[in-house]
Amino acid sequence: MENLFENLISGGGIFADKEVLRATYIPENLPHRKKQISGLADILSAALKGETPSNVLIYGKTGTGKTATVKYVSNELEEMSEKTGSNCSLLYINSEVFDTQYRVFAYLARVFNKWVPMIGWPTDMVYSEFKKGIDAKNRSVIVILDEVDKLASKGEEALYNLSRINSELNNARVSLIGISNDLTFTELLDPRVKSSLGEEEIIFPPYNAEQLQDILEERAGKAFNDSTLNEAVIPLCAAFAAQEHGDARRALDLLRVSGEIAERSKSKKVCEEHVRLASKNIEKNRIAEVVETLPLQSKIVLNSVLLLNREKNKRRFSSGEVYNMYLRLCNHLSVEALTQRRVADLVSELDILGLVNAVVISRGRYGRTKEIALSVPEECVQPVLLEDYKLKAVSNIRVRTQITL
DNA sequence: CCTCCACCGGAACGTGAGGAGT
DNA sequence: ACTCCTCACGTTCCGGTGGAGG
Numbered sequence: 001m002e003n004l005f006e007n008l009i010s011g012g013g014i015f016a017d018k019e020v021l022r023a024t025y026i027p028e029n030l031p032h033r034k035k036q037i038s039g040l041a042d043i044l045s046a047a048l049k050g051e052t053p054s055n056v057l058i059y060g061k062t063g064t065g066k067t068a069t070v071k072y073v074s075n076e077l078e079e080m081s082e083k084t085g086s087n088c089s090l091l092y093i094n095s096e097v098f099d100t101q102y103r104v105f106a107y108l109a110r111v112f113n114k115w116v117p118m119i120g121w122p123t124d125m126v127y128s129e130f131k132k133g134i135d136a137k138n139r140s141v142i143v144i145l146d147e148v149d150k151l152a153s154k155g156e157e158a159l160y161n162l163s164r165i166n167s168e169l170n171n172a173r174v175s176l177i178g179i180s181n182d183l184t185f186t187e188l189l190d191p192r193v194k195s196s197l198g199e200e201e202i203i204f205p206p207y208n209a210e211q212l213q214d215i216l217e218e219r220a221g222k223a224f225n226d227s228t229l230n231e232a233v234i235p236l237c238a239a240f241a242a243q244e245h246g247d248a249r250r251a252l253d254l255l256r257v258s259g260e261i262a263e264r265s266k267s268k269k270v271c272e273e274h275v276r277l278a279s280k281n282i283e284k285n286r287i288a289e290v291v292e293t294l295p296l297q298s299k300i301v302l303n304s305v306l307l308l309n310r311e312k313n314k315r316r317f318s319s320g321e322v323y324n325m326y327l328r329l330c331n332h333l334s335v336e337a338l339t340q341r342r343v344a345d346l347v348s349e350l351d352i353l354g355l356v357n358a359v360v361i362s363r364g365r366y367g368r369t370k371e372i373a374l375s376v377p378e379e380c381v382q383p384v385l386l387e388d389y390k391l392k393a394v395s396n397i398r399v400r401t402q403i404t405l
Numbered sequence: 406c407c408t409c410c411a412c413c414g415g416a417a418c419g420t421g422a423g424g425a426g427t
Numbered sequence: 428a429c430t431c432c433t434c435a436c437g438t439t440c441c442g443g444t445g446g447a448g449g
Binding site (some may be wrong): 406407408409410411412413414415416417418419420421422423424425426427 | 428429430431432433434435436437438439440441442443444445446447448449
């Protein structure tokens with residue numbers, strides 16, 4: 001009896017190693033990041049000489065290679081540190097996970113063999129445990145704070161304490177690398193933290209289409225089997241992603257999904273049409289995800305626009321119309337309705353998310369209003385909205401109103 | 406040119422959840 | 428374990444407004 005998965009793993013033969021296309025993969029060659037790599041290495045090399053490296057702030061939008069670059073440089077540094085015997089280690093902390101002062105220090109203390117419960121202790125006690133732990137030996141520690149902007153709001157204290165910790169240590173040396181994709185986040189910071197954290201700054205600009213092409217080619221060589229890629233595929237992926245702010249992660253996703261689609265359709269090669277399909281697919285998923293994570297009230301507002309869209313034979317609606325429909329939906333759902341003022345704000349949020357399009361216009365005698373229209377295909381939104389058990393009940397509303405109209 | 410519609414959008418305030426401080 | 432503080436979410440109140448119709 002043939003194994004169920006036999007066909008599935010042998011089938012296609014387009015990919016040699018799909019993992020290479022994942023964002024978590026760290027390539028040994030990062031095209032177009034020579035300057036940033038050597039800049040960072042230059043700063044961190046102080047640690048190998050037993051000095052304290054400057055703190056570094058790294059800026060760049062998503063998919064510009066920040067994390068990959070930092071991880072690459074850390075690996076190299078640790079390797080060198082082992083060779084030369086300088087006691088130098090790097091700690092990677094994702095600030096989205098460890099998002100309060102307590103969590104950061106509790107985690108750090110644990111790394112240095114100090115047992116601390118994840119909740120319950122006073123924060124300063126955890127902090128001093130961490131200090132004791134780290135100061136036990138003569139060493140350099142470089143703490144990498146990925147997505148520091150997340151810490152800036154809830155855990156600014158953590159940043160402040162970390163940045164001045166060196167003055168309280170006798171043996172160990174600590175430096176910080178902050179990675180942020182928000183270019184303006186230092187403006188929210190305490191000036192003392194700002195100046196200390198940003199001793200050095202490295203900027204990661206978005207990639208343009210040519211650079212994305214190089215990156216894709218670099219990885220495609222390993223990820224795909226020979227001659228399974230149509231010539232136009234990589235340039236097309238690069239072009240699509242370049243339109244979307246030069247995000248390399250997007251470009252890699254697009255290439256991977258294109259390959260998967262080609263494989264599933266039993267094609268021997270990845271062609272342009274697969275890329276186009278993949279692009280649509282990814283976009284649809286993106287919208288679905290955004291809609292899914294919307295709070296209930298926003299979903300109801302969005303659903304109101306959706307319902308108006310099919311009942312009337314026009315595409316744009318005044319705030320009044322949307323609000324009335326919204327009230328009816330709330331009534332059917334036994335959900336407490338928000339005020340018109342609040343709904344106006346929700347509409348603006350949906351506008352920013354790109355789900356609806358809202359423009360203020362004046363209709364003279366007939367008042368001044370926002371014209372609201374759905375700006376994504378109905379079929380992307382509707383199935384996701386109906387997944388909400390509460391909104392399921394609303395699908396009946398349509399039938400009823402259609403009869404009465 | 407003036408009016409007045411139907412809403413816009415700023416400001417001040419209330420409230421509950423949850424982290425920080427003690 | 429307790430209170431204090433902050434922040435997101437909502438509400439109330441209200442001054443402001445572009446332009447069709449008189």
